[in-house]
Amino acid sequence: MRDPPRQHPKTVFIPETETEAWEQYVEEVRPNRADWKKVSHGDQEDGFEGPLKVLNSVLDSCKESFTAADENHQKSSTQWFDSTALMGLLCRHDRVLWLVNMTSPGERQHYALTLIDTLFQHLPLHFTVGILYDIACTLHRSCVRWKFLDQYINRIAFTISVFHAYGHGWQCQCVYHPRKCRGFVLQVCFRTSVQSFRFRTWT
Ligand SMILES: [Zn+2]
Numbered sequence: 001m002r003d004p005p006r007q008h009p010k011t012v013f014i015p016e017t018e019t020e021a022w023e024q025y026v027e028e029v030r031p032n033r034a035d036w037k038k039v040s041h042g043d044q045e046d047g048f049e050g051p052l053k054v055l056n057s058v059l060d061s062c063k064e065s066f067t068a069a070d071e072n073h074q075k076s077s078t079q080w081f082d083s084t085a086l087m088g089l090l091c092r093h094d095r096v097l098w099l100v101n102m103t104s105p106g107e108r109q110h111y112a113l114t115l116i117d118t119l120f121q122h123l124p125l126h127f128t129v130g131i132l133y134d135i136a137c138t139l140h141r142s143c144v145r146w147k148f149l150d151q152y153i154n155r156i157a158f159t160i161s162v163f164h165a166y167g168h169g170w171q172c173q174c175v176y177h178p179r180k181c182r183g184f185v186l187q188v189c190f191r192t193s194v195q196s197f198r199f200r201t202w203t
């Protein structure tokens with residue numbers, strides 16, 4: 001049983017229905033993991049996905065190392081709690097713009113997609129956005145592969161939050177490390193039209 005919803009008039013929480021809509025959409029579009037592995041790793045050679053500059057095998061290992069750490073961390077939490085964590089979208093001044101409640105074990109992509117989608121709905125059409133995220137590399141691949149956020153993709157620069165960047169393979173770092181990406185070297189270098197946003201998960 002859940003308490004009746006009580007909402008602060010200035011809430012920064014994105015309504016659960018929107019997160020659920022994204023979750024459903026992601027599941028519809030993307031075959032489940034086992035099926036995809038069969039398709040993608042059958043006899044095919046390693047290669048690049050669309051315009052991406054990092055090999056699929058490298059991105060697979062980024063994803064695997066992240067998933068392993070994350071699952072160990074959250075394995076039992078759904079057993080006891082409705083929400084397992086919060087994911088937040090922060091602007092570069094560390095201000096919370098939006099939050100979502102995470103209700104599934106592990107950090108799944110539909111949470112990040114919900115946050116990014118909400119952000120773009122509030123920005124002028126000419127804005128370019130730099131996104132710093134722990135696993136921006138595999139999120140970028142999903143966006144290319146499954147056409148998530150297709151209408152915004154040309155206005156997004158994906159980079160890995162600096163604290164996490166060194167956990168990724170060197171090939172991935174060459175492309176997604178913020179120091180290798182235009183507009184991210186130092187915060188003070190930002191042009192005003194380029195905003196950076198990053199995610200943080202509280203557990
Ligand atoms: Zn990576």
Ligand SMILES: [Zn+2]
Binds near residue numbers: 092093
């Ligand atoms: Zn700000």
